[in-house]
Amino acid sequence: MANGTIKIGLIGLGTVGSGVYRLLTEKNADLSERVGARFEIKRVCVKNGAKKRDIKIPKELLSTDFNEIISDPEIDIVVESIGGTTDARKIFDGAIANGKHVVTANKALLAEHGYEIFKKAREKNVLIGFEASACAAIPIIKVLRESLLANDILFVNAIVNGTCNYILTRMAEDSMDFADALKLAQEKGFAEADPTLDIDGSDSAHKLVLLALTAFGAHITDKDILKEGITGITKRDIEYAKELGYTIKLLAILRNNCGRLEARVHPTLLPKDHMLADIRNEFNAIQVKGDACGSLMFSGKGAGMMPTASAMVSDIAEIAKKVARHAVRSESIKFDSAKPESRDDMETRHYLRFTVVDVPGVMAKISKALGDNGISIASIIQKERYGEGEVVPVVLTTHAASEKKIGTALRHIDGLDCVKAKTFRIRMIEA
Amino acid sequence: MANGTIKIGLIGLGTVGSGVYRLLTEKNADLSERVGARFEIKRVCVKNGAKKRDIKIPKELLSTDFNEIISDPEIDIVVESIGGTTDARKIFDGAIANGKHVVTANKALLAEHGYEIFKKAREKNVLIGFEASACAAIPIIKVLRESLLANDILFVNAIVNGTCNYILTRMAEDSMDFADALKLAQEKGFAEADPTLDIDGSDSAHKLVLLALTAFGAHITDKDILKEGITGITKRDIEYAKELGYTIKLLAILRNNCGRLEARVHPTLLPKDHMLADIRNEFNAIQVKGDACGSLMFSGKGAGMMPTASAMVSDIAEIAKKVARHAVRSESIKFDSAKPESRDDMETRHYLRFTVVDVPGVMAKISKALGDNGISIASIIQKERYGEGEVVPVVLTTHAASEKKIGTALRHIDGLDCVKAKTFRIRMIEA
Numbered sequence: 001m002a003n004g005t006i007k008i009g010l011i012g013l014g015t016v017g018s019g020v021y022r023l024l025t026e027k028n029a030d031l032s033e034r035v036g037a038r039f040e041i042k043r044v045c046v047k048n049g050a051k052k053r054d055i056k057i058p059k060e061l062l063s064t065d066f067n068e069i070i071s072d073p074e075i076d077i078v079v080e081s082i083g084g085t086t087d088a089r090k091i092f093d094g095a096i097a098n099g100k101h102v103v104t105a106n107k108a109l110l111a112e113h114g115y116e117i118f119k120k121a122r123e124k125n126v127l128i129g130f131e132a133s134a135c136a137a138i139p140i141i142k143v144l145r146e147s148l149l150a151n152d153i154l155f156v157n158a159i160v161n162g163t164c165n166y167i168l169t170r171m172a173e174d175s176m177d178f179a180d181a182l183k184l185a186q187e188k189g190f191a192e193a194d195p196t197l198d199i200d201g202s203d204s205a206h207k208l209v210l211l212a213l214t215a216f217g218a219h220i221t222d223k224d225i226l227k228e229g230i231t232g233i234t235k236r237d238i239e240y241a242k243e244l245g246y247t248i249k250l251l252a253i254l255r256n257n258c259g260r261l262e263a264r265v266h267p268t269l270l271p272k273d274h275m276l277a278d279i280r281n282e283f284n285a286i287q288v289k290g291d292a293c294g295s296l297m298f299s300g301k302g303a304g305m306m307p308t309a310s311a312m313v314s315d316i317a318e319i320a321k322k323v324a325r326h327a328v329r330s331e332s333i334k335f336d337s338a339k340p341e342s343r344d345d346m347e348t349r350h351y352l353r354f355t356v357v358d359v360p361g362v363m364a365k366i367s368k369a370l371g372d373n374g375i376s377i378a379s380i381i382q383k384e385r386y387g388e389g390e391v392v393p394v395v396l397t398t399h400a401a402s403e404k405k406i407g408t409a410l411r412h413i414d415g416l417d418c419v420k421a422k423t424f425r426i427r428m429i430e431a
Numbered sequence: 432m433a434n435g436t437i438k439i440g441l442i443g444l445g446t447v448g449s450g451v452y453r454l455l456t457e458k459n460a461d462l463s464e465r466v467g468a469r470f471e472i473k474r475v476c477v478k479n480g481a482k483k484r485d486i487k488i489p490k491e492l493l494s495t496d497f498n499e500i501i502s503d504p505e506i507d508i509v510v511e512s513i514g515g516t517t518d519a520r521k522i523f524d525g526a527i528a529n530g531k532h533v534v535t536a537n538k539a540l541l542a543e544h545g546y547e548i549f550k551k552a553r554e555k556n557v558l559i560g561f562e563a564s565a566c567a568a569i570p571i572i573k574v575l576r577e578s579l580l581a582n583d584i585l586f587v588n589a590i591v592n593g594t595c596n597y598i599l600t601r602m603a604e605d606s607m608d609f610a611d612a613l614k615l616a617q618e619k620g621f622a623e624a625d626p627t628l629d630i631d632g633s634d635s636a637h638k639l640v641l642l643a644l645t646a647f648g649a650h651i652t653d654k655d656i657l658k659e660g661i662t663g664i665t666k667r668d669i670e671y672a673k674e675l676g677y678t679i680k681l682l683a684i685l686r687n688n689c690g691r692l693e694a695r696v697h698p699t700l701l702p703k704d705h706m707l708a709d710i711r712n713e714f715n716a717i718q719v720k721g722d723a724c725g726s727l728m729f730s731g732k733g734a735g736m737m738p739t740a741s742a743m744v745s746d747i748a749e750i751a752k753k754v755a756r757h758a759v760r761s762e763s764i765k766f767d768s769a770k771p772e773s774r775d776d777m778e779t780r781h782y783l784r785f786t787v788v789d790v791p792g793v794m795a796k797i798s799k800a801l802g803d804n805g806i807s808i809a810s811i812i813q814k815e816r817y818g819e820g821e822v823v824p825v826v827l828t829t830h831a832a833s834e835k836k837i838g839t840a841l842r843h844i845d846g847l848d849c850v851k852a853k854t855f856r857i858r859m860i861e862a
Contacts, residue, residue, distance in 0.1 A: 023581045023723060034580055036760060131578070137724035139578035147562070147570035149465055150454045150744035275730070278709040292454060292741035293568035296731035299706070300724065310723035313581035327758030329467060 006035075006320040007042040009069030009100075011091055012082035016105055016132075017044075018055050019309025020079055024316070035317050037324035043069050070094035076323050077316055080104040089113055096120050101323070103315045105132035105308050111206035115219045125330045127322065129315025134210050135160055135284045137307035138300045139314070144214045144288065151290030153215045156254040157429065160207040162282035162303055163191045163198035164230050164250040168267075169280045172238050172247065178231065190282045200229035201250065201265040208252040208263055215254060215288070216338045218261050224340035226403070228266040232424055237353060240381055240395045241269050241426075244351075247277040248426065260341040269351050269397075269428040289431075344404035349378065349428040354394045354413065355421035362418045363394070369416075373409040375401040391420050397428065436469040437751040440500030440531075442476040442522055443513035447536055447563075449486050450740025451510055455747070466748050468755035474500050501525035507754050508747055511535040520544055527551050532754070534746045536563035536739050542637035546650045556761045558753065560746025565641050566591055566715045568738035569731045570745070575645045575719065582721030584646045587685040588860065591638040593713035593734055594622045594629035595661050595681040599698075600711045603669050603678065609662065621713045631660035632681065632696040639683040639694055646685060646719070647769045649692050655771035657834070659697040663855055668784060671812055671826045672700050672857075675782075678708040679857060691772040700782050700828075700859040720862075775835035780809065780859035785825045785844065786852035793849045794825065800847075804840040806832040822851050828859065 008024065010017055024031070024041055032038045044057055045066045063069065069078060070091060078095040080088055080102055088109045095102050096117070104110070110117065110133055121128050131141045135158075144153070159165050163185055170181040182199070185191035197203050205225050212218045230250050241248050246269040255262040270277045275297050279285040284302030289295045301307050322328045356362045363382070370377060381395040398406070410423050439455065441448055455462070455472055463469045475488055476497045497513075500506060501522060509526040511519055511533055519540045526533050527548070535541070541548065541564055552559050562572045566589075575584070590596050594616055601612040613630070616622035628634050636656050643649045661681050672679050677700040686693040701708045706728050710716040715733030720726045732738050753759045787793045794813070801808060812826040829837070841854050 019723075027581060031581065034762065036762070137578075137721075138727060139574050142573070142578055143570050146749065147568075147573055147745050148741065149748055150458060150462065150741050273711075280704075290568075290741065292450075292737040292744075294732050294735070294738050296569060296729070298727070298729050300727035304725070306723040307725050310579065310581050310721065313723075314578050317580055318577065321760075322758070325756070325758035325760060327753070327756035329752075329756060331465065331467070 004324070005038040005040050006077065006323055007040050007075045008077050008079060008316065009043045009045070009072060009075040010041055010079045010081070011045040011066045011069055012080065013044055013046045013053065014081065014083070015305045016308045016312070017079070017081035018053070019305040020081065020312050021055055021057065023309050023313045031313070031317060035320045035324065037320055039320065042075055043072065045069055066091055067094070070098055070100065075100060077101045077103060077319055079312065079316065080106060085109045085112055092117050093120070096124050096126055099124055099126055101127040101129070101319045103129035103312050103319065105312060107133040107203075107206040107210060111209040114209065114213060118213070122330045125328060127319045127328060127330055129312070129319055130210065131315050132308045132311035134207050135286065135300070135302035136304060137310045138284060138286065138298050138302060139311065140211070140286050140298055141214050143298065144211075148288065148290050148293055151292045152256070154256055154289045154291060156211055156215055156286060156288050157276060158207070158211065158252045158284070158286040159249055159276055159279050160252050160284050160286070160302060161198055161204045161250055162284055162301070163195060164204070165279065165284070166190045166282045167199070168230065168233070168248055168250065171233070171235055172242070175235055177235055178233060199231055201227045204250060204252040204265045208254065208265055211252070212254055212261065212263055216256065216261055218338040218340070220261065220263050220340050224263050226264040226266065226343050226346060230267050233267055233426070236393065237424070237426065240353070241351065243381060244269070244379060244397060245272055246270060246428070247272050247274075249276060249279070251276070251429070253429070256338070257341050259338065261338045262341040262346050264346065264427070267426050269426055271430060345402055347400045347402045349400050349430070350398045350406055351426040351428055352396055352398065353424040354419060355391060355423070356394055357418045357420060358388060358390050358392045359418060365416055365418065366394070366413055369409050369412045370398065373401070373405045375399070375405055375409055435755070436471050437508065437754055438471050438473040438506045439508050439510060439747065440474045440476070440503060440506040441472055441510045441512070442497045442500055443511065444475060444477045444484070445512065445514070446736045447739045447743070448510070448512035450736040451512065451743050452486055452488065454740050454744045462744070462748060466751045466755065468751055470751065473506055474503065476500055497522055498525070501529055501531065506531060508532045508534060508750055510743065510747065511537060516540045516543055523548050524551070527555050527557055530555055530557055532558040532560070532750045534560035534743050534750065536567075536743060538564040538634070538637040538641060542640040545640065545644060549644070553761045556759060558750045558759060558761055560743070560750055561641065562746050563739045563742035565638050566717065566731070566733035567735060568741045569715060569717065569729050569733060570742070571642070571717050571729055572645050574729065575642070579719065579721050579724055582723045583687070585687055585720045585722060587642055587646050587717060587719050588707060589638070589642065589683045589715070589717040590680055590707055590710050591683050591715050591717070591733060592629055592635045592681055593715055593732065594626060595635075596710065596715070597621045597713045598630070599661065599664070599669075599679055599681065602664070602666055603673070606666055608666055609664060630662055632658045635681060635683040635696045639685065639696055642683070643685055643692065643694060647687065647692055649769040649771070651692065651694050651771050655694050657695040657697065657774050657777060661698050664698055664857070667824065668855070668857065671784070672782065674812060675700070675810060675828060676703055677701060677859070678703050678705075680707060680710070682707070682860070684860070687769070688772050690769065692769045693772040693777050695777065695858070698857050700857055702861060776833055778831045778833045780831050780861070781829045781837055782857040782859055783827055783829065784855040785850060786822060786854070787825055788849045788851060789819060789821050789823045790849060796847055796849065797825070797844055800840050800843045801829065804832070804836045806830070806836055806840055
């Protein structure tokens with residue numbers, strides 16, 4: 001900080017970077033007053049210096065080399081908004097090494113390299129602001145770290161992917177097929193041209209890594225997460241679920257299981273009066289249960305230019321306050337000893353949809369395979385017969401059983417003559 | 432702070448005070464590590480030193496004179512949990528004068544004396560933690576002040592009284608009368624023996640004052656708030672509302688109306704797909720719309736021993752961090768120039784239930800009175816006739832009209848011969 005002014009270097013001027021630039025310039029006076037220090041954007045790094053832009057930026061601020069920002073001794077805070085993991089990692093490493101604080105919305109980078117980045121930041125006593133990386137303007141990172149710090153977190157259930165939630169909402173409310181709902185999401189701008197990372201659960205898994213760090217101080221990686229996407233869900237599953245009193249959502253789940261941390265991303269049957277069941281369309285929501293605070297929920301749009309910029313500017317302001325008051329103390333992440341739970345041992349209730357030939361004795365065989373593995377049945381939907389010998393769906397829900405037991409039972413069932421397709425399963429939660 | 436230890440004086444050991452004592456002692460090691468300073472409860476002030484208690488407190492900590500705490504030069508943070516406004520005000524004044532930070536859950540005190548208290552705190556550069564005063568563990572104060580500081584807040588719609596929400600939920604879901612639902616709420620411990628402050632909207636109005644300070648930097652008082660309770664609502668109103676596609680909730684509302692701040696507490700018809708419509712039973716929820724973040728919602732239980740203590744301890748920790756880092760800077764409240772909107776000018780849609788004698792021409796008279804005042808009708812429910820001359824309800828909804836116009840029209844209508852009881856009205860919101 002020079003002369004009571006916090007100097008900011010902005011790297012990347014895409015949608016989010018432009019939003020940050022706008023807020024920092026348009027609201028400069030108000031932000032400066034609230035923080036108690038002036039803000040100045042000292043340099044903006046762009047890919048193409050000649051490109052025409054919607055926002056007006058003084059030419060002398062522009063640079064095409066991010067090294068000019070991370071090596072500038074006057075710059076206090078680097079805002080990384082280029083995305084990706086290669087250059088972004090270089091920016092983090094360089095900025096931290098030079099004692100600069102960094103603010104980002106880059107969940108992929110932090111999910112992959114967060115552990116090393118936070119460790120380095122702690123060694124150099126610099127701060128990493130990453131509120132925007134989880135759910136944009138929904139302030140879940142700050143809430144977990146500050147508002148709930150007197151709590152042991154029992155579980156987190158979160159809808160953190162707007163694309164999937166939009167698709168599932170349209171399937172449920174308009175009886176659309178998955179393919180049609182995906183197409184509509186793409187037309188509406190809620191899904192990318194290549195939607196893989198959203199619909200296969202990867203984006204939710206990235207956010208889950210950040211929530212695990214923040215809520216449990218746990219360092220988990222992709223391989224610790226039980227991950228399943230939403231592509232296998234049919235219109236029919238949604239109807240059956242409804243008939244049973246449930247709604248299907250893609251959830252990211254963390255659960256403290258006697259000191260072992262369960263981390264899962266999968267479509268989930270939720271009771272229809274569950275607080276997450278009413279979260280519709282592209283909205284995100286996070287339910288947190290702490291031992292003192294009870295069950296809380298935070299919801300809103302988890303993406304978008306200005307919501308993301310709003311979160312990044314709150315991080316910038318928070319760091320600026322500490323810089324201005326010479327009170328920087330890196331506590332980015334407290335790594336606890338929470339160990340990831342093994343997938344085999346994770347226990348949930350299951351919704352199972354079997355595709356069977358309608359002949360006498362089918363249910364007996366399925367029930368026996370479940371019973372032999374210690375799995376008990378909670379409810380069954382078996383529609384009127386279509387005619388002996390036809391292929392029909394049979395749906396049932398189980399009481400809680402481990403992944404291992406369910407896996408063994410399904411391998412056996414899927415090998416039966418009367419079973420004509422791989423059994424489809426959706427996990428369930430009650431609380 | 433002496434020897435790196437933050438010393439705390441706790442005044443009041445009722446439900447909430449006991450919760451704070453429990454969290455601070457049971458989680459002492461973890462809190463100290465996160466904050467980077469040790470915590471010590473130096474003294475606890477109780478009314479009766481000889482009383483038997485559920486929690487064990489070393490005898491030498493106890494005092495029956497709060498002056499021993501507010502005048503102790505070693506104590507950094509005073510936790511006020513005695514409630515009421517007389518002694519509590521003395522504690523605040525004394526503590527602030529002696530340079531001590533104060534943490535409280537006392538909404539009545541802050542609603543009445545907050546403006547003076549925050550001003551004094553600013554002059555003496557001490558911090559006031561009051562997160563628990565609004566909605567217990569729902570961290571709305573921190574979120575508004577820190578996470579959303581880059582936003583101009585457009586409106587706040589909030590369910591902040593669990594008693595009323597429980598009663599309205601039971602009326603809607605179990606077709607209960609108001610009186611029966613209130614009795615049930617009392618049996619369940621969700622309503623006091625004397626429920627007046629809850630059901631007449633006063634408790635919500637107290638919280639609204641705190642939200643106005645925090646979200647808008649506005650200093651409003653009770654007389655600026657349009658306030659109505661839930662006692663007039665009948666089972667039938669809930670049914671009619673449902674028929675029209677609405678749910679009835681007691682809302683506390685703040686709205687920036689071109690620089691004037693509308694502050695209202697009243698039963699409200701919400702579209703049934705509104706994000707607040709699904710908040711059931713004793714739960715609270717706050718919807719905030721900012722110009723950058725869009726619409727966010729925060730929900731949970733807004734009362735109770737441990738949720739309240741959770742919020743107070745997060746305030747204590749926040750202040751402790753600043754004390755430990757010598758970075759105290761009172762910014763408790765930024766008072767902006769937002770002026771309260773006059774009641775007459777507040778505009779909403781209305782639900783009106785008329786009690787009329789069923790004779791020809793009644794609707795014509797009512798419509799004319801509304802039309803003469805520039806109020807247009809949006810929908811009408813007029814059930815099949817009970818027989819000419821009988822007293823029947825007629826329900827209609829209006830388009831947006833000012834309080835003044837509605838008031839004038841209703842005075843005229845209630846004077847008509849065919850109108851047999853004071854017309855009952857419920858305001859509506861759409862967004």
